Amino acid sequence: MKLHSNILGEGTPFLFLHGFLGMGDNWKTLGGQFAEAGYQVHLIDQRNHGKSPHSDDFDYEIMAEDVVDYCKQHNLSDIILLGHSMGGKAAMLVAAQNPDLVKKLIVVDIAPKYYAPHHQQILDGLTALEEAHLSSRKEAENLLKEFISNKGIRLFLLKNLERESQNKLCLKLNLSALKANIEKVGEALPEDQKYAGETLFIRGENSDYITSEDEVSIKNQFPKAEIISIPDAGHWVHAENSDAFYEAVLKFL
Template identity: 65%
Template sequence: MKLHSIILGEGTPLLILHGFLGMSDNWKTLGNKIAKEKSFQVHLVDQRNHGKSPHSDEHSYELMAKDVKAYCEEHALKDVVLMGHSMGGKTAMLAAANYPELIKKLIVVDIAPKYYKPHHQQILKGLTALEEADLASRQEADELLSEFISEKPVRLFLLKNLKRKVEGTYCLKVNLETLKEHIEEIGKGLSQKKSFEGPTLFIKGGNSNYIKEKDKEEIKKQFSLTEFKEIEGAGHWVHAEKMEEFYKLVVEFI
């Protein structure tokens, strides 16, 4: 599968993988900053069934890790710094474990390799309502989505998935049907047999409970050269909520 990406700058390749229902655009501000201020070629990648990348009937971490390998081969990338947030973090962990010859350093943002119960049901209901509606404007979409999701920042994040059709109405970029069918895959844990021995940084939001203190010991069993950093006052979208602090941690590590 040929993934869509935005490529910024020149230098050491840094691949960034977005989270569930996200896309490469979510990382553009940070990607531009790293590309301009540091010697990195930043690849903002849309994972399968997201953004402008192809849709598929299948969705799993094994497939997404293979997609990363194929992307690196397509662009002749080596000694890659691989960073992923949430779902993208799990893809990044598995890609680093499966293809360590490609990956120089790994950054995992606010996710652990453990299993997570499905917890996106309300969001998926809201997006299903959007897909089934005949939307004439983004304002109309926001009003409909607000019946399912009260938090404005979450709605703004999700509404980035809207695209205008030729006839003027809106549809979703994301492959909602496949993602709903494979929702159990999103929370799936990494096999404890999978490991990566290269330098690894786990960044968590201080207000997020995705990585708990007790998870750190298990993480170190699979990622032996791990360091942990926490950004106070940030939730799960730590890179968006505290961009300056996040940027500093990332550039210090890479």
């Protein structure tokens, strides 16, 4: 599968993997900053997301293979790999299975453990969007408001809309495949999958995705892991405190 990406800057290849229902474009501002700092930034749309191809097949093994294939297609080696949430799980697996490819790993607000499905309200809202005949973003936001009270999350989800024709908006992502495979999004990284390279785990101080109990399994599977918290930030750490996030990543690099 040929993943869609935006490539910014020159230098050491630095690949970004977005979270569930996101896209590479979510990282555009930070990506530009890292490009200015001397990295070749690859903002990747994972399968069934953004402008990348759609497929019924969707799990972490396949997503990891997609990233390895992407590196081959673009002739990349010694990469820095960053993943947020679902993208963090995919990034962990890429690094564990391909330690010679990944020079440094950055995992944002996700642990290697199992997470129970918890996106039902969001998926219901997106399903309503897909089934409605919408002609404007305002209509879409008003509809989504019935399902999601948080404006930030609504705006994040509305990035998935694109104009199919003058009077019709549609979703870019493959909603049916994502709903069918929702259980797989929460799957744990198998315990035998380990990565001995330099690793940074970043959690949002106000997020409960990485708890103090998770530090044991993180250190077990990523022995060189450093775990830091970003203040005034929840699960969308990079959006909620982008300055502190940028500084922390730059310091690690």
